[in-house]
Amino acid sequence: MGTTSEQKIALLLLGTIWVLLGTCNAEFTPADNYLINCGSTVDVHVPGQGFFRADNSGSTILKSDHNVAANTLPDAVISSDNPVLYQTARIFSVPSSYSFNMKSRGRHFVRLHFFGFRYQSYDLAVAKFKVSTQDVVLLDNFTPPSNSSPLVREYSLNITEDKLILTFVPLGNSTSFINAIEVISVPDDLIRDSAQTVNPSGQYLGLTTQSFQTFYRINVGGREVTAANDTLSRSWDTDQNFFLNSTTTELFAYQAKLNYQKGAATKEDAPDSVYNTARRFAVQNRTSLVSNMTWQFDVDGSSSYLIRFHFCDIVSKAAYSLYFDIYVDGRLALENVDLSERVLGTLAVPYYMEFVLKSSDPSGKLSVGIGPSSLNNVAPDGILNGLEIMKMDISTGTVYVVWPPGTPNRKLAIILGTVLGGVGAVSIAIILCFVLRRKKKEKKPRRAPTSRPSSSWSPLTLNGLSFLSTGTRTTSRTTLTSGTNSDASYRIPFALLQVATKHFDEQMVVGVGGFGKVYKAVLQDSTKVAVKRGNQKSHQGLREFRTEIELLSGLRHRHLVSLIGYCDEQNEMILVYEYMEKGTLKSHLYGSDMPPLSWKKRVEICIGAARGLHYLHTGFAKSIIHRDVKSANILLDENLMAKVSDFGLSKTGPELDQTHVSTAVKGSFGYLDPEYYRRQKLTDKSDVYSFGVVLLEVICARPVIDPTLPRDMINLAEWAIKWQKRGELGQIVDQRIAGTIRPESLRKYGETVEKCLADYGVDRPTMGDVLWNLEFVLQLQEAGPDVSNVDSMNQISELPPDTRRMGSLEIGTADESPTNMDYSQMSTNDAFSQLMNTEGR
Ligand SMILES: *[C@@H]1O[C@H](CO)[C@@H](O)[C@H](O)[C@H]1NC(C)=O
Ligand SMILES: *[C@@H]1O[C@H](CO)[C@@H](O)[C@H](O)[C@H]1NC(C)=O
Ligand SMILES: *[C@@H]1O[C@H](CO)[C@@H](O)[C@H](O)[C@H]1NC(C)=O
Ligand SMILES: *[C@@H]1O[C@H](CO)[C@@H](O)[C@H](O)[C@H]1NC(C)=O
Ligand SMILES: *[C@@H]1O[C@H](CO)[C@@H](O)[C@H](O)[C@H]1NC(C)=O
Ligand SMILES: *[C@@H]1O[C@H](CO)[C@@H](O)[C@H](O)[C@H]1NC(C)=O
Numbered sequence: 001m002g003t004t005s006e007q008k009i010a011l012l013l014l015g016t017i018w019v020l021l022g023t024c025n026a027e028f029t030p031a032d033n034y035l036i037n038c039g040s041t042v043d044v045h046v047p048g049q050g051f052f053r054a055d056n057s058g059s060t061i062l063k064s065d066h067n068v069a070a071n072t073l074p075d076a077v078i079s080s081d082n083p084v085l086y087q088t089a090r091i092f093s094v095p096s097s098y099s100f101n102m103k104s105r106g107r108h109f110v111r112l113h114f115f116g117f118r119y120q121s122y123d124l125a126v127a128k129f130k131v132s133t134q135d136v137v138l139l140d141n142f143t144p145p146s147n148s149s150p151l152v153r154e155y156s157l158n159i160t161e162d163k164l165i166l167t168f169v170p171l172g173n174s175t176s177f178i179n180a181i182e183v184i185s186v187p188d189d190l191i192r193d194s195a196q197t198v199n200p201s202g203q204y205l206g207l208t209t210q211s212f213q214t215f216y217r218i219n220v221g222g223r224e225v226t227a228a229n230d231t232l233s234r235s236w237d238t239d240q241n242f243f244l245n246s247t248t249t250e251l252f253a254y255q256a257k258l259n260y261q262k263g264a265a266t267k268e269d270a271p272d273s274v275y276n277t278a279r280r281f282a283v284q285n286r287t288s289l290v291s292n293m294t295w296q297f298d299v300d301g302s303s304s305y306l307i308r309f310h311f312c313d314i315v316s317k318a319a320y321s322l323y324f325d326i327y328v329d330g331r332l333a334l335e336n337v338d339l340s341e342r343v344l345g346t347l348a349v350p351y352y353m354e355f356v357l358k359s360s361d362p363s364g365k366l367s368v369g370i371g372p373s374s375l376n377n378v379a380p381d382g383i384l385n386g387l388e389i390m391k392m393d394i395s396t397g398t399v400y401v402v403w404p405p406g407t408p409n410r411k412l413a414i415i416l417g418t419v420l421g422g423v424g425a426v427s428i429a430i431i432l433c434f435v436l437r438r439k440k441k442e443k444k445p446r447r448a449p450t451s452r453p454s455s456s457w458s459p460l461t462l463n464g465l466s467f468l469s470t471g472t473r474t475t476s477r478t479t480l481t482s483g484t485n486s487d488a489s490y491r492i493p494f495a496l497l498q499v500a501t502k503h504f505d506e507q508m509v510v511g512v513g514g515f516g517k518v519y520k521a522v523l524q525d526s527t528k529v530a531v532k533r534g535n536q537k538s539h540q541g542l543r544e545f546r547t548e549i550e551l552l553s554g555l556r557h558r559h560l561v562s563l564i565g566y567c568d569e570q571n572e573m574i575l576v577y578e579y580m581e582k583g584t585l586k587s588h589l590y591g592s593d594m595p596p597l598s599w600k601k602r603v604e605i606c607i608g609a610a611r612g613l614h615y616l617h618t619g620f621a622k623s624i625i626h627r628d629v630k631s632a633n634i635l636l637d638e639n640l641m642a643k644v645s646d647f648g649l650s651k652t653g654p655e656l657d658q659t660h661v662s663t664a665v666k667g668s669f670g671y672l673d674p675e676y677y678r679r680q681k682l683t684d685k686s687d688v689y690s691f692g693v694v695l696l697e698v699i700c701a702r703p704v705i706d707p708t709l710p711r712d713m714i715n716l717a718e719w720a721i722k723w724q725k726r727g728e729l730g731q732i733v734d735q736r737i738a739g740t741i742r743p744e745s746l747r748k749y750g751e752t753v754e755k756c757l758a759d760y761g762v763d764r765p766t767m768g769d770v771l772w773n774l775e776f777v778l779q780l781q782e783a784g785p786d787v788s789n790v791d792s793m794n795q796i797s798e799l800p801p802d803t804r805r806m807g808s809l810e811i812g813t814a815d816e817s818p819t820n821m822d823y824s825q826m827s828t829n830d831a832f833s834q835l836m837n838t839e840g841r
Pocket of ligand 2: 105106107158159160188189207208209
């Protein structure tokens with residue numbers, strides 16, 4: 001005993017030194033601090049946070065019904081912290097984005113403010129939309145709650161690029177809107193890399209790269225803390241609605257100064273007002289505790305959460321006298337916690353502990369508790385000061401990005417810089433549907449002088465923030481056609497392409513198709529590109545060429561090969577794409593002497609391609625059907641990352657030339673959806689079928705049609721599916737990698753293929769489901785089976801099919817159509833690609 005108290009004294013002294021060192025923390029100043037009052041012409045001051053800047057130059061303003069006088073706003077809004085932020089909104093009817101230039105990388109809060117009001121014909125409360133950054137889907141299928149109170153969604157993102165682009169994508173024929181945006185740097189160590197996991201107990205690593213959505217932030221036992229009173233403009237709720245009153249407790253408030261300590265929590269982790277209040281077991285009952293203090297929260301079942309407990313021993317008379325247990329989701333997370341031990345015997349030291357709960361109760365309830373320690377020489381006791389619940393792995397869908405002018409993506413930026421001498425960054429115009437619709441309604445002639453200066457049509461920048469929107473969608477809602485030629489800057493001079501391709505030298509040909517040839521080209525700045533030059537065609541072909549440009553320039557996805565520009569001078573029809581260093585997936589599977597790809601790499605490539613296709617199918621109001629999914633249309637960049645393309649491209653010209661000729665009919669035939677063939681009805685499930693065939697190619701590493709083989713083996717899909725149905729897919733796996741595939745991974749893969757190849761489209765999974773299943777295949781390969789994951793993956797793959805599709809656009813190359821099919825309804829042959837609106841069929 002004697003030694004322990006000596007130790008304690010030593011610790012105490014040490015602690016004092018630490019405290020002295022730790023107290024002189026300078027206040028944190030965020031490097032990035034964007035506060036935007038959307039749709040407004042005026043800056044508004046919000047106490048404690050500063051000015052929310054108007055996001056436009058004064059040409060448009062959209063006010064709510066309630067703006068006649070602020071006091072006619074609903075009570076919920078008036079009583080909100082910043083009612084004035086909710087009086088205006090910006091509405092988008094096409095995908096549009098805000099772009100923020102980031103001064104600092106690392107952890108940031110992104111807060112989105114929504115209040116769905118009615119304005120003229122708009123009922124924002126029924127808007128349905130998606131919001132994503134370049135990397136993370138923040139909201140999908142989102143409709144603001146209709147209880148007429150504002151909603152603030154807060155995200156904690158590790159921003160690694162110099163721009164943050166927030167893209168708002170209306171779904172269906174809806175609109176999207178936003179009332180206010182905050183993008184604020186926070187201290188990088190606000191999120192540390194590791195935390196303890198609950199069930200099974202272990203260590204979670206990799207939190208610093210995670211994106212979180214704040215679900216709950218509670219000042220336990222204390223008052224509500226508003227953004228103005230928080231060190232990082234967070235809001236903290238009271239625990240009233242969450243505390244289960246199963247035991248009697250008392251509330252504590254501490255008046256003296258808190259002892260911030262180095263290595264413990266900082267003022268930025270939570271403000272004083274959180275740490276200086278606590279809830280504790282009531283004195284009378286403490287000797288005979290029969291129940292824990294429990295708080296319960298509604299969450300999304302089957303998600304992961306980072307749960308942070310804030311403690312500060314403001315209740316004890318002496319150190320080393322308070323012991324308690326921590327429960328998460330009904331499980332003991334940490335036993336006999338002694339705060340004094342963690343803060344060197346000092347009282348009133350802010351401290352936090354956090355846990356990762358992998359998969360919560362599917363009922364959607366998450367409970368956390370503090371219970372008495374079971375040590376028999378300590379008094380039953382326990383406190384809690386604050387609690388944060390942050391959802392992890394928030395991004396499920398596919399991101400959609402409307403790139404800002406000048407940097408639609410890095411490659412394009414470089415090329416435009418060189419090619420156009422900086423003349424025009426892509427002039428993407430602001431589309432304010434509000435203005436447009438009103439103009440339409442009023443039928444004002446465009447040329448008539450109006451009060452709205454033309455400057456309202458050009459990109460607008462203030463304080464490094466730019467607001468923009470694409471006008472490149474080919475839907476009926478895109479009314480912006482004249483006035484701003486939104487794709488003009490994608491145009492690349494023919495002379496320049498001549499130089500880049502050495503006058504279309506045959507040596508530079510890397511692929512050939514019915515449409516013409518694909519050349520590798522090097523631009524002046526030594527950027528490599530692929531130049532697809534069409535045979536000079538009919539007027540019809542020209543129209544489709546233009547439509548493809550319009551559609552493709554709106555498509556930006558890391559798993560789709562992007563269009564960099566085009567040239568239509570002198571009747572040319574040339575498309576310029578990013579160059580894919582490693583050629584086609586097909587060339588890595590068979591028919592070349594490239595080293596075999598590992599199983600993991602193959603699955604990763606399939607996942608990438610599935611993401612690209614999933615984005616085509618669901619990223620737009622109208623789904624886009626690729627129509628020519630095959631291993632030759634999946635290209636690999638220098639890191640072997642897959643991108644779906646719509647044209648064949650290979651590194652070795654003659655070889656591809658040959659391949660192309662011999663597979664022009666049969667090749668595509670091997671991928672063709674039998675239902676599509678029978679009924680000539682095209683759906684996105686046709687792509688799923690073709691993708692299933694690609695999956696077989698990937699695992700068997702043989703051509704989809706190989707006439708040199710015995711009759712029953714010629715068609716890969718027919719042959720392989722027989723093996724799969726017998727449960728013997730393992731027998732026909734690429735021999736070079738067969739031994740490396742884990743049986744569970746193989747089984748899941750086989751099942752996925754089988755589902756994709758179902759006879760009827762309705763029985764096939766969506767691309768999204770396929771994606772999930774492939775991710776699971778990868779997980780099984782890497783980690784082996786994990787029962788808790790099996791459940792969640794199954795749940796995910798059984799989500800109902802996407803129902804919000806309104807029609808579809810298709811895109812694909814037509815040059816390899818089977819000759820015996822009637823394509824008259826669909827397109828003419830030999831165009832660059834077909835693109836049509838299938839709504840009318
Ligand atoms: C657009 O939405 C309205 C309901 O708001 C619906 O009645 C209408 O059918 C939709 N139009 C299309 C083309 O989906
Ligand atoms: C952000 O993520 C990168 C890796 O993508 C990591 O290196 C960096 O440390 C992270 N930053 C913070 C502040 O967590
Ligand atoms: C919040 O700050 C205001 C003034 O800035 C102050 O009057 C108020 O008491 C503070 N509230 C809390 C809970 O600290
Ligand atoms: C619940 O809490 C209230 C005070 O908030 C208290 O008056 C009441 O007695 C509690 N009920 C139980 C069952 O402990
Ligand atoms: C002690 O706790 C029990 C339930 O846990 C409650 O019924 C009882 O009223 C409490 N006693 C006092 C004195 O608060
Ligand atoms: C606290 O909760 C845990 C888990 O639900 C339970 O096992 C334990 O008995 C509880 N303790 C008390 C004192 O109620």
